Amino acid sequence: METNIIREKLSGIFNQVFQCGAIEITDTLTADQVEKWDSLTHLTMIAEVESAFGIRFKLKELTGMKNTGDLVGLVQEKTANLG
Amino acid sequence: MTAFNIRVAKIEDIPFILEGIVDAEFSGSRVFPYQALFGLDVEATKYLIRQVFEEELDGQEWHLSQFRILEVGNTSACCLSYWTEGANGTGSGLLKAQALAWILGNRWSEASDKLNVLKTMQLPRLTGAMQLECIYTKPDFRGQGLVGKLIDHCIAEAKLNTPNLEQAEIQLLGSNEAAMRSYTKCGFLNRAQASSSDAEILNLLADNTRISLVKQL
Numbered sequence: 001m002e003t004n005i006i007r008e009k010l011s012g013i014f015n016q017v018f019q020c021g022a023i024e025i026t027d028t029l030t031a032d033q034v035e036k037w038d039s040l041t042h043l044t045m046i047a048e049v050e051s052a053f054g055i056r057f058k059l060k061e062l063t064g065m066k067n068t069g070d071l072v073g074l075v076q077e078k079t080a081n082l083g
Numbered sequence: 084m085t086a087f088n089i090r091v092a093k094i095e096d097i098p099f100i101l102e103g104i105v106d107a108e109f110s111g112s113r114v115f116p117y118q119a120l121f122g123l124d125v126e127a128t129k130y131l132i133r134q135v136f137e138e139e140l141d142g143q144e145w146h147l148s149q150f151r152i153l154e155v156g157n158t159s160a161c162c163l164s165y166w167t168e169g170a171n172g173t174g175s176g177l178l179k180a181q182a183l184a185w186i187l188g189n190r191w192s193e194a195s196d197k198l199n200v201l202k203t204m205q206l207p208r209l210t211g212a213m214q215l216e217c218i219y220t221k222p223d224f225r226g227q228g229l230v231g232k233l234i235d236h237c238i239a240e241a242k243l244n245t246p247n248l249e250q251a252e253i254q255l256l257g258s259n260e261a262a263m264r265s266y267t268k269c270g271f272l273n274r275a276q277a278s279s280s281d282a283e284i285l286n287l288l289a290d291n292t293r294i295s296l297v298k299q300l
Contacts, residue, residue, distance in 0.1 A: 039177040040198055043184045047192065059138055059185045066172050 001053075001079040006072050009052055017045045027069025053079055085155055085227050089236045092150035092162065097136065099159045100150055101129045103219025110256045112289030119287045120197050121190045135182045142171045143178040144216040151240075153233040160224035161233045164217045167245060168252070169210040176208070197287055204279035206293045212250040213241045213300070218262070231269045242300060250297050257292030271296035 007025040014023050018036045023029075031037040037045075049071070050056055055078040065071055092100060105125055108116055117128040135145040144164045153161040168175055184191040191198075208214055215237065220230050238251055253266050257276065274297040284291045 038202070039174075039180045040195070040202060042177060043180060043191070044195070046181075046184075057185075059140075059182060062181045062185065063140055063173065063178055 001076060003072055003076060006053075006075050006079075010049065010068070010072065010075075013045060013048045013052060017041055017048060025068050025072065027067060027072070029068040030066070049075065054082065055079060085224075085229065087160070087229060087232060088154045089233060090152055090154070092147055092152050094147070096150065096152055096159060096162070097133065097147070099152070100147075100162055100217065100219075101132060102221075103162050104132060104145075104217050105129065106219055107217055110259050110289040111261075112258065114285070114287070114289050116287055120194045120201075121187060123190075131183070131186060134186050135179070138182055140178055140182055142166055142169070142173065143175040143182070144214070145179065145182075150217070151233060151237055153229055153236075155224060155229070159221070161220045161229050162217065163215055163219070163230075163233055163237060165213055165215050165237050165241060167241070167248065168208045168212050168214050174208065174210070175214065176205075197283070200279070200281050200283045201287060203281050204277045204284060204288075204291060204293050206254060206275060206277040206295050208254065208295075209250055209252050209274075209297070211248075212252045212297070213238065213245075213248050215251060215253045218253070228268075230265055234266075234269050238298070238300060248300050251300055252298075253296045255294055255296070256288060256290040257294050258290035263294070263296070266296050269298065271298045 010025045011023055014020060018034050018041055020034050020036065031042060046057065046062065053075055055075065057074065061074055065074070105128065115125065117123040123131060132145055136147050140146055149164045149166050150162055152159050166175065215234065218230060242248055253271055255262055274295045276292055276294045278292040
């Protein structure tokens, strides 16, 4: 799946979960930059991403994620593996 | 003074460590947070924590290599876990929550309302500070100053490995007065506290106030 499509979907999920309005999904975006992004909303966002893309993250992948760029990369890798 | 020995925890110590974690979760009350939040009894909670240990996640409290054991003779008397907050770029609260959510699945999602109540008394840990958690002394060994010896040893060890460490932090519930006295004797001072006015909190935790104690290193 192309990264622009992934970013567009993620933007919708972020808006819904973090109630942050339209947000640009840049590679360097982190929780510090979004007001309602805390440990609980983060986990809700992850569940929404898994559901929207039909994927399941491993725990090590989740804990290794440092920014939105990592998230986009993982989604791309996992959706590619879906065939 | 009682003779003692301090060492890194081994796999065989896990039952003792789990006993300590469960004791700390009760925090001197009859409220068991994992029962209240996820419907898990003590044994199911121990199994859950074992699963987190198996994932070997650095930077959060439930990692075997971060535990130190104080022994008196051949008996484990005290334990604690320590780490540097945010050393890998992610806070310990998020790491632990990710592990629990990943293992618990639907049980985690179903507890979201209660978890939001807990959030009302969240106290962010100091990034870059040494964190001490799961501090436990077996009842037979209490009142002998052993936990202070273990804390001092761990602080010295952490400073040796990370010379620029400036602070050590312990978080605990306000109702845990005995522990607070013990940590104050070790040089910890009250840094901050967070209280919740949500009545539901006392169904989930032993107290509605969380306190952060800090020691300058």
